[in-house]
Amino acid sequence: MLSKRDLTLAGILPHLTRDAAGWRIVYQGVTLRSAFQPVVSITHKRVVGYEALLRATNALGQSIPPDQLFARAKATGPALALERLTRCVHFANFAEQNVETGWLFVNALPQLLRVGPNYRAFTDELCDYFGIPHHRVVIEMIEQPSADEQHFERIVESLRERDLLIAIDDFGTGFSNFDRIWRMRPDIVKLDRSLVARIAAPVADHQFATQLVTMLHRAGTMVLGEGVETEDELMTLMEADADFIQGFWLGKPHASVAAASSVAPERIESMWQRFHARALALPGTPVEFASVEETVLGGARAYKATNDLAFAAQQTFRTPWARRVFVVDRHGDQHRASIAAGEESHAPRLAPLFPDTSSNWSRRAYFKRALASPGRVAVMGPHYSLTEGKDCYTAAVTIETNGKTEVFCVDFVADVRHAPRDGG
Numbered sequence: 001m002l003s004k005r006d007l008t009l010a011g012i013l014p015h016l017t018r019d020a021a022g023w024r025i026v027y028q029g030v031t032l033r034s035a036f037q038p039v040v041s042i043t044h045k046r047v048v049g050y051e052a053l054l055r056a057t058n059a060l061g062q063s064i065p066p067d068q069l070f071a072r073a074k075a076t077g078p079a080l081a082l083e084r085l086t087r088c089v090h091f092a093n094f095a096e097q098n099v100e101t102g103w104l105f106v107n108a109l110p111q112l113l114r115v116g117p118n119y120r121a122f123t124d125e126l127c128d129y130f131g132i133p134h135h136r137v138v139i140e141m142i143e144q145p146s147a148d149e150q151h152f153e154r155i156v157e158s159l160r161e162r163d164l165l166i167a168i169d170d171f172g173t174g175f176s177n178f179d180r181i182w183r184m185r186p187d188i189v190k191l192d193r194s195l196v197a198r199i200a201a202p203v204a205d206h207q208f209a210t211q212l213v214t215m216l217h218r219a220g221t222m223v224l225g226e227g228v229e230t231e232d233e234l235m236t237l238m239e240a241d242a243d244f245i246q247g248f249w250l251g252k253p254h255a256s257v258a259a260a261s262s263v264a265p266e267r268i269e270s271m272w273q274r275f276h277a278r279a280l281a282l283p284g285t286p287v288e289f290a291s292v293e294e295t296v297l298g299g300a301r302a303y304k305a306t307n308d309l310a311f312a313a314q315q316t317f318r319t320p321w322a323r324r325v326f327v328v329d330r331h332g333d334q335h336r337a338s339i340a341a342g343e344e345s346h347a348p349r350l351a352p353l354f355p356d357t358s359s360n361w362s363r364r365a366y367f368k369r370a371l372a373s374p375g376r377v378a379v380m381g382p383h384y385s386l387t388e389g390k391d392c393y394t395a396a397v398t399i400e401t402n403g404k405t406e407v408f409c410v411d412f413v414a415d416v417r418h419a420p421r422d423g424g
Helices: 009-015 066-071 078-096 119-130 149-161 178-184 193-199 207-218 231-239 264-281 289-306 309-316 348-353 365-372
Strands: 016-019 022-027 030-041 046-057 103-108 137-142 165-171 188-191 222-225 322-329 378-384 391-401 404-412
Touching: 009 016, 009 022, 009 078, 009 119, 016 078, 022 078, 030 078, 030 264, 046 066, 046 078, 046 264, 066 078, 078 103, 078 119, 103 165, 119 137, 119 149, 149 165, 149 178, 165 178, 193 207, 193 231, 207 222, 207 231, 207 378, 231 264, 289 309, 289 322, 289 391, 289 404, 309 322, 365 378, 365 391, 365 404
Parallel strands: 046 103, 103 137, 137 165, 165 188, 188 222
Antiparallel strands: 016 022, 022 030, 030 046, 322 404, 378 391, 391 404
């Protein structure tokens, strides 16, 4: 067993040896090697990083899963040694392959950040020795609790101050929560394979994926979907505006970075072709903003000329995507009941929320935007509708009627295929 003194880089380097398969370290009869899996930026259509994965074998050459290997080790002893040795192997193998651009993703266990030789100093030594700039290293914090969260956060902040990127791994598993994201402000959040599979399931509401990615973006982090193995998972993440993807669909891990990413260019081109073909193959016609603007302005003109909301709604409902019409005053107060397309005015399960007169919608972005730019149509969405009980979009325009300021509003679906034929 290595002593704590041997857990410095100077103490570890003598254990680093090379064979035909690359750099390795043998520790307590276990051989530690590296494999790399490409991380692809959907928008930039190229590989932008590689996650270093541990490949461990016993004396008989039998594979040992990394989680089992670390589970057998004590946090303050062998586990710390394994973590340091593994990172050294990863840095050595990555540096040797002369990857000119792209991040190196390496895992870190939160409970190991506060024991043994200073984590920050060891990371500095690795970067300096192997010539990998700090800004090209992404430290993946595995979603496990830390014994001292405040101390953990201070260490994370010290790593960020050195231009290292911080990622939260396995988001969507047991310990995952937004509290750590609010406090840590990671650069990247990696959606766990199990979460990706759930949000891409045929019975899932794929809008949830979009809302989740949007929420993470608003928290100031980029989003990576990992474990992508099927086209449905890939398309769900693309439609949700995830930033990065990783998984067998794009390439299996390999000791060689070039081999690991060899099929990526072809797969990236293929995924964009599938994405565009999928959009064209979907039934119905997507709603264009010009159509929304024309319909909303037409309804607003009808209301301004007649002061008859029912008549204005009839004009608006000539387009199949319009679902509900309502008017609010300059303070956001609604004095007249909204008018829905179809026979039902609201879902029975939302009965306590009706009538919707005396409602105030001044907190909604569409109201604020419309009021700020009179005469121009403002659009917000998707957002959860308290009148429909599901996601919708809302378009609004400010008008002057009888010397008073009002905002004419229309709830609508994103495309015609989502609009029920009988309304409601």
